Amino acid sequence: MPDQPLDLPQGTLDLLILRTLSFGPQHGWGISERVQQVSSDVLRIQQGSLYPALHRLERKAWIKARWGTSENNRRAKYYELTKKGRRQLEVEQDAWKRLTAAVAQVLEPI
Amino acid sequence: MLDDFLFRVRSLFRKKAVEAELDDELRFHMNGQLDKLLKSGLPREEALRRVRREFGVLDHVKEECREARGVSIVEAGWQDIRYALRWLRKAPAFTAVALITLTLGIATTATMFSVVYGVLLRPLPYRNASRLIVLNETTPKVGLVSVNYLNYLDWRAQSRAFSQMAAVCGVSFTLAADPPENVGGAAVSSNLLSMMGLQPLLGRDFEASEDQAGAAPVALLNYQFWQSHFGGQQSVVGRSLALDDRNFTIVGVLPPDFRLIDRADIVEPIGTWATNEPGAKYRGQRGDTIVIASMAQGVALPQARAEMEGIAARLAKAYPDTNDRFGVALRPIRDVLSGDLRPAILALFAAVVFVLLIACTNVANLFLLRCAGRGREVALRIAVGAGRGRMIRQFLTESLVLAAFGGLLGSACAFWGIRGVARLLPHTLAGETLALNGAVLLFVAVVVVICALLFGLAPSLRAARADVQSGLRESGRNASGGLGQGRLRETLAVAEISLALILLIGAGLMIKSLSRLLSVDPGFRPERLVTMKMSLQGAKYATGPAILHFWDGVLDAVRALPGVKAAALGTVVPFASDHSRADITLENMELPVPGAFPHPDVHFVSPAYVSTLGLRLERGRAFTDADNSDAPRAAMINAMLAQRFFAVEDPIGKRFMFGHPSQERPPRWLTIVGVVGDTRLYGLADPARLEVYVPFRQSVRDEMSLIVRSERDPNALISSLRAAVASVDKQQPVFDAASMEELISRSVETRRTTLILLGLFGALALALAAVGVYGVISYSVAQRSHEIGIRIALGAQRGGVLSMILGRGARIAGAGALIGVAASLGLTRFMASLLFSVGADDPFIFAAAAALMALVAMLACYIPALRALRVDPIVALRHE
Numbered sequence: 001m002p003d004q005p006l007d008l009p010q011g012t013l014d015l016l017i018l019r020t021l022s023f024g025p026q027h028g029w030g031i032s033e034r035v036q037q038v039s040s041d042v043l044r045i046q047q048g049s050l051y052p053a054l055h056r057l058e059r060k061a062w063i064k065a066r067w068g069t070s071e072n073n074r075r076a077k078y079y080e081l082t083k084k085g086r087r088q089l090e091v092e093q094d095a096w097k098r099l100t101a102a103v104a105q106v107l108e109p110i
Numbered sequence: 111m112l113d114d115f116l117f118r119v120r121s122l123f124r125k126k127a128v129e130a131e132l133d134d135e136l137r138f139h140m141n142g143q144l145d146k147l148l149k150s151g152l153p154r155e156e157a158l159r160r161v162r163r164e165f166g167v168l169d170h171v172k173e174e175c176r177e178a179r180g181v182s183i184v185e186a187g188w189q190d191i192r193y194a195l196r197w198l199r200k201a202p203a204f205t206a207v208a209l210i211t212l213t214l215g216i217a218t219t220a221t222m223f224s225v226v227y228g229v230l231l232r233p234l235p236y237r238n239a240s241r242l243i244v245l246n247e248t249t250p251k252v253g254l255v256s257v258n259y260l261n262y263l264d265w266r267a268q269s270r271a272f273s274q275m276a277a278v279c280g281v282s283f284t285l286a287a288d289p290p291e292n293v294g295g296a297a298v299s300s301n302l303l304s305m306m307g308l309q310p311l312l313g314r315d316f317e318a319s320e321d322q323a324g325a326a327p328v329a330l331l332n333y334q335f336w337q338s339h340f341g342g343q344q345s346v347v348g349r350s351l352a353l354d355d356r357n358f359t360i361v362g363v364l365p366p367d368f369r370l371i372d373r374a375d376i377v378e379p380i381g382t383w384a385t386n387e388p389g390a391k392y393r394g395q396r397g398d399t400i401v402i403a404s405m406a407q408g409v410a411l412p413q414a415r416a417e418m419e420g421i422a423a424r425l426a427k428a429y430p431d432t433n434d435r436f437g438v439a440l441r442p443i444r445d446v447l448s449g450d451l452r453p454a455i456l457a458l459f460a461a462v463v464f465v466l467l468i469a470c471t472n473v474a475n476l477f478l479l480r481c482a483g484r485g486r487e488v489a490l491r492i493a494v495g496a497g498r499g500r501m502i503r504q505f506l507t508e509s510l511v512l513a514a515f516g517g518l519l520g521s522a523c524a525f526w527g528i529r530g531v532a533r534l535l536p537h538t539l540a541g542e543t544l545a546l547n548g549a550v551l552l553f554v555a556v557v558v559v560i561c562a563l564l565f566g567l568a569p570s571l572r573a574a575r576a577d578v579q580s581g582l583r584e585s586g587r588n589a590s591g592g593l594g595q596g597r598l599r600e601t602l603a604v605a606e607i608s609l610a611l612i613l614l615i616g617a618g619l620m621i622k623s624l625s626r627l628l629s630v631d632p633g634f635r636p637e638r639l640v641t642m643k644m645s646l647q648g649a650k651y652a653t654g655p656a657i658l659h660f661w662d663g664v665l666d667a668v669r670a671l672p673g674v675k676a677a678a679l680g681t682v683v684p685f686a687s688d689h690s691r692a693d694i695t696l697e698n699m700e701l702p703v704p705g706a707f708p709h710p711d712v713h714f715v716s717p718a719y720v721s722t723l724g725l726r727l728e729r730g731r732a733f734t735d736a737d738n739s740d741a742p743r744a745a746m747i748n749a750m751l752a753q754r755f756f757a758v759e760d761p762i763g764k765r766f767m768f769g770h771p772s773q774e775r776p777p778r779w780l781t782i783v784g785v786v787g788d789t790r791l792y793g794l795a796d797p798a799r800l801e802v803y804v805p806f807r808q809s810v811r812d813e814m815s816l817i818v819r820s821e822r823d824p825n826a827l828i829s830s831l832r833a834a835v836a837s838v839d840k841q842q843p844v845f846d847a848a849s850m851e852e853l854i855s856r857s858v859e860t861r862r863t864t865l866i867l868l869g870l871f872g873a874l875a876l877a878l879a880a881v882g883v884y885g886v887i888s889y890s891v892a893q894r895s896h897e898i899g900i901r902i903a904l905g906a907q908r909g910g911v912l913s914m915i916l917g918r919g920a921r922i923a924g925a926g927a928l929i930g931v932a933a934s935l936g937l938t939r940f941m942a943s944l945l946f947s948v949g950a951d952d953p954f955i956f957a958a959a960a961a962l963m964a965l966v967a968m969l970a971c972y973i974p975a976l977r978a979l980r981v982d983p984i985v986a987l988r989h990e
Contacts, residue, residue, distance in 0.1 A: 028135060029142035047139060047164055048171050051132075055178035067131075070138070072145075077135045 215469025216520025237307020297383030313362025435705025509566025607926025635724030919971025
């Protein structure tokens with residue numbers, strides 16, 4: 001039995017997308033599936049926010065899109081990290097780690 | 111930043127492809143999700159339902175993607191504009207009324223702004239124009255007076271606050287031509303042009319050596335004069351020009367934007383003027399001279415003023431006989447050029463801003479009405495995914511599109527308006543400075559945006575607060591005509607009435623002061639009088655007998671003309687804007703300090719002057735032909751002088767002399783033979799001054815005005831009068847011919863123009879406010895027809911219904927009148943300088959304007975009120 005799905009904290013969606021794409025090009029559906037899988041169904045991305053986020057990242061030139069063919073032979077839009085995106089991922093990962101570490105420290109029993 | 115912009119633009123141009131891709135992408139996702147759910151064993155229908163629910167409203171997602179891509183701002187803006195255009199087209203009546211209102215408001219505002227800009231704001235075409243100062247001398251006896259040339263030389267030598275000073279003397283020449291012409295000119299210091307940053311269009315500027323008396327006569331031609339008299343020929347430089355029997359060499363042509371305070375067709379160096387000008391050698395004489403000076407870098411006006419006052423005080427001490435109590439006035443050149451128009455222009459501009467505000471209020475009201483029916487549409491659009499921000503943008507776009515059309519039409523109308531107004535301006539403010547130029551267009555653009563915000567804001571905020579649920583549930587008609595909006599509209603109507611009332615009160619005050627002004631007794635009878643000037647120059651009029659011979663010839667020739675009732679000669683004819691004043695010393699008077707001697711206007715007149723002008727002879731006798739050079743010197747004084755100095759005794763037979771008594775000269779007494787009534791010499795609003803009259807045979811003048819009382823229309827006489835003068839000397843020019851009534855009318859020109867425009871704007875404001883009140887009341891009647899129907903069905907008396915609606919109108923009108931009166935009390939004192947013998951808080955005008963406004967407002971309510979009475983209860987009830 002998986003844990004109850006969690007709502008994503010503000011601002012983490014970009015990080016999840018960038019991280020997922022660091023393993024290779026992926027389409028939107030693939031990204032959301034993968035996040036769900038890897039997080040053992042704890043994290044679930046709302047489709048209503050995934051696509052606007054993808055388009056926003058594309059505009060920031062952190063990811064770029066091209067059309068390809070999916071596993072089941074359908075035309076799909078694949079996103080991949082750009083160099084700028086890779087750098088951004090490092091920045092955000094680092095920030096996230098520091099944030100969680102700090103939060104954990106605060107929550108630690110005295 | 112640039113990348114981002116390119117991305118947006120690319121998205122915009124590839125709009126179709128991007129949209130299709132977005133569709134494909136989302137469909138791919140949905141299919142993936144669907145496959146997954148089907149695989150997990152859900153029935154197809156359930157799977158589809160879940161996918162759809164998960165995705166939410168598809169349009170919403172798309173809209174957000176578009177927004178994320180950033181195209182939406184540009185694209186949505188274009189969409190909004192198209193939508194707004196469609197929306198405006200759909201309601202032609204609304205659009206037409208709103209557009210007409212806006213066009214009127216913007217056109218009047220733009221027209222007046224062109225005047226404000228042209229007269230008060232436009233950068234003057236001079237270098238460092240803000241540092242150019244016009245200097246005059248002042249004396250407590252008169253106020254501003256001309257500058258004496260010797261004083262100017264001392265100023266120039268002693269002043270440090272000014273880096274340069276130049277004298278400008280008004281002169282006139284007789285130009286030998288057919289017909290002979292009197293041309294206005296100026297004698298200027300050689301540094302004037304370069305100080306103002308101007309260069310001759312052709313030829314050369316004056317040289318410093320030409321500032322000295324005795325320099326060979328040279329002249330620069332005014333651009334217009336060059337065009338009209340020399341056809342704009344380049345070869346004019348070096349040619350000679352015969353002026354007053356002297357040959358001037360033309361050394362150049364002035365640039366077109368060279369403008370002095372008075373028109374100067376021919377400009378000569380000050381040295382040429384000083385050569386044969388007594389005023390250049392004697393400190394007591396003042397011609398028609400001003401000084402233009404450029405303040406040194408870093409010097410402010412108060413500093414310069416303090417320095418000049420110090421110099422004047424030193425001169426007054428050094429030359430008490432001529433300079434006692436003389437001071438210096440410093441005025442920025444722009445103030446001098448705009449003359450006394452500034453308060454009138456500002457008052458009128460304030461008036462058109464009020465008209466514009468009323469127009470905007472009207473349009474805001476229309477917008478609110480229009481939007482009342484759109485509650486449902488707004489709710490629907492928000493429900494299907496349009497953000498509230500987007501809706502506000504939509505409304506603002508609509509008002510902006512409307513305002514922009516208003517701005518276009520308004521500018522087009524202003525083009526004609528400016529032409530009309532340019533004709534109303536005094537000729538000294540060359541009309542060509544008024545134009546629909548870049549500044550005016552920029553102003554219109556700003557006005558358009560402000561208007562759009564003014565009348566687009568209320569409906570926008572309302573839309574932002576729109577409640578989707580109730581908006582969708584309620585029927586369109588009732589959607590948002592709630593109490594709050596009704597109150598807002600009433601407030602707007604109250605504002606309109608108070609604004610319009612302010613304008614009406616302003617116009618009323620102007621009407622009253624103009625009628626008071628025109629009923630002022632000028633001291634003579636102006637009907638059917640005509641006057642024209644002659645200035646005798648050159649060798650043939652070098653002696654007194656020659657001049658008198660000419661004047662006698664003219665009087666004889668003119669009196670022989672049919673239609674001439676009386677003819678006379680005089681100087682300083684009322685309203686002809688000449689002046690000639692002198693200190694006098696009354697026999698046996700206690701001698702005051704030099705600066706406090708009586709300083710009357712001096713008229714040199716022919717015997718028939720009193721009877722021709724229709725002056726009141728209060729005592730003694732008028733001059734006769736016997737008052738000639740052989741007879742004892744005679745004079746008449748005016749009633750004011752008689753009263754001030756001979757309050758108890760009879761002035762007849764008493765004596766006075768010109769100037770101050772001095773040891774060297776034996777006094778030359780004039781004996782007072784008559785007393786005549788005061789005249790208004792310089793304008794109806796100007797208080798009477800001290801005046802003395804001297805017979806022209808005893809003091810010969812070479813420049814006089816001919817005054818003729820005609821039996822018929824005096825203007826018809828002008829050409830035969832010119833011919834009569836030509837019969838005496840065909841080389842003698844005649845100038846400034848005008849009927850006295852025309853001169854008087856010209857003297858009240860500013861006030862009349864202000865009145866006409868203010869009246870026009872007041873009427874416009876009144877009409878717009880009436881339309882506004884009508885709109886508010888008639889909408890409320892339409893909205894309440896159901897309620898009225900029930901009341902009538904339940905037995906309400908028609909009178910009760912009528913008073914209910916009129917009561918509402920009366921409340922609006924009353925509140926508007928109160929606020930308007932209160933605001934006017936605060937505002938009209940700013941136009942006090944335009945008023946004449948009327949208080950800025952004249953109770954009669956305030957009451958009359960408020961009554962008129964209230965009456966019009968009530969009439970505007972009466973029509974919809976009558977409509978309410980005709981409500982058929984059955985129809986109204988069935989309507990629900």
